Amino acid sequence: xxxxxxxxxxxxxxxxxxxxxxxxxxxxxxxxxxxxxxxxxxxxxxxxxxxxxxxxxxxxxxxxxxxxxxxxxxxxxxxxxxxxxxxxxxxxxxxxxxxxxxx
Numbered sequence: 001x002x003x004x005x006x007x008x009x010x011x012x013x014x015x016x017x018x019x020x021x022x023x024x025x026x027x028x029x030x031x032x033x034x035x036x037x038x039x040x041x042x043x044x045x046x047x048x049x050x051x052x053x054x055x056x057x058x059x060x061x062x063x064x065x066x067x068x069x070x071x072x073x074x075x076x077x078x079x080x081x082x083x084x085x086x087x088x089x090x091x092x093x094x095x096x097x098x099x100x101x102x103x
Contacts, residue, residue, distance in 0.1 A: 055081060 006012045038049050058077060064070035079096045086092045 006016065039047065041047070059074055062070050064074045079094075082094050082096075086094050
């Protein structure tokens with residue numbers, strides 16, 4: 001019965017391929033475009049997504065290729081932010097290696 005409904009001709013094959021492509025594209029867009037809900041603060045009291053978003057925006061503002069001035073600025077920003085987060089927590093150790101072994 002299936003061969004009689006979908007003969008191997010140009011129009012039915014085009015329709016089947018188009019439906020397959022649309023299904024793949026639509027499902028990919030649905031999965032990629034809708035973000036899951038953020039976790040509740042009660043379950044993760046140490047997680048601050050607003051601060052994390054601000055940090056990400058600050059870091060990604062300009063390109064920072066390896067061994068560039070911008071990369072040094074990003075490194076300094078990260079060390080500063082980690083020192084701020086570390087304040088008052090004696091059980092956390094921060095080792096910021098600012099030296100390089102490159103010639």
